[in-house]
Amino acid sequence: xxxxxxxxxxxxxxxxxxxxxxxxxxxxxxxxxxxxxxxxxxxxxxxxxxxxxxxxxxxxxxxxxxxxxxxxxxxxxxxxxxxxxxxxxxxxxxxxxxxxxxxxxxxxxxxxxxxxxxxxx
Amino acid sequence: xxxxxxxxxxxxxxxxxxxxxxxxxxxxxxxxxxxxxxxxxxxxxxxxxxxxxxxxxxxxxxxxxxxxxxxxxxxxxxxxxxxxxxxxxxxxxxxxxxxxxxxxxxx
Numbered sequence: 277x278x279x280x281x282x283x284x285x286x287x288x289x290x291x292x293x294x295x296x297x298x299x300x301x302x303x304x305x306x307x308x309x310x311x312x313x314x315x316x317x318x319x320x321x322x323x324x325x326x327x328x329x330x331x332x333x334x335x336x337x338x339x340x341x342x343x344x345x346x347x348x349x350x351x352x353x354x355x356x357x358x359x360x361x362x363x364x365x366x367x368x369x370x371x372x373x374x375x376x377x378x379x380x381x382x383x384x385x386x387x388x389x390x391x392x393x394x395x396x397x
Numbered sequence: 398x399x400x401x402x403x404x405x406x407x408x409x410x411x412x413x414x415x416x417x418x419x420x421x422x423x424x425x426x427x428x429x430x431x432x433x434x435x436x437x438x439x440x441x442x443x444x445x446x447x448x449x450x451x452x453x454x455x456x457x458x459x460x461x462x463x464x465x466x467x468x469x470x471x472x473x474x475x476x477x478x479x480x481x482x483x484x485x486x487x488x489x490x491x492x493x494x495x496x497x498x499x500x501x502x503x504x
Contacts, residue, residue: 323486338492
């Protein structure tokens with residue numbers, strides 16, 4: 277059974293940093309690209325970033341470019357999101373999602389339960 | 398960037414009604430379109446991708462039509478378990494935009 281478990285969320289002040297992690301199990305982690313998707317409470321889904329199977333290709337949503345960095349460690353079956361210069365508008369549940377392909381051009385067939393990031397002073 | 402416009406933003410229909418949700422892209426997406434269902438308090442699940450390839454287990458009352466830049470998701474006979482927010486997503490290039498979502502409720 278595919279499992280994605282996020283961690284690292286919490287309350288942080290504007291301008292500070294936070295690192296999210298997503299631990300994967302139940303599948304060959306390096307067979308799939310991975311993504312971070314966020315959802316502000318009561319709002320819609322917003323894609324944040326994606327990384328292909330071997331970290332050779334990454335992409336970001338415009339509002340997080342230069343502030344967020346997606347990475348992965350296939351040896352540890354883990355996906356990460358380093359978030360710097362956080363803004364109040366970054367407040368959301370952050371989900372890791374499995375791409376159905378090795379590249380970052382596929383749909384998402386599995387989602388983690390999410391971790392809540394709250395940016396507030 | 399390709400923009401996705403989904404409509405309506407919400408709808409209320411009776412059990413057994415036919416329900417239609419549309420998704421329009423500002424440019425042709427070459428059928429790189431997926432639809433997700435998110436029930437209240439739950440995670441999104443993928444209903445279909447490549448514009449018309451359904452995931453295993455999706456009820457036959459769900460269907461899709463369209464191509465290029467205009468797509469439609471139809472529920473032929475709305476059931477109580479279909480109460481959810483539905484999102485379309487284009488995934489062939491960055492940003493992988495989601496539509497704004499359509500909240501489907503029972504009247």
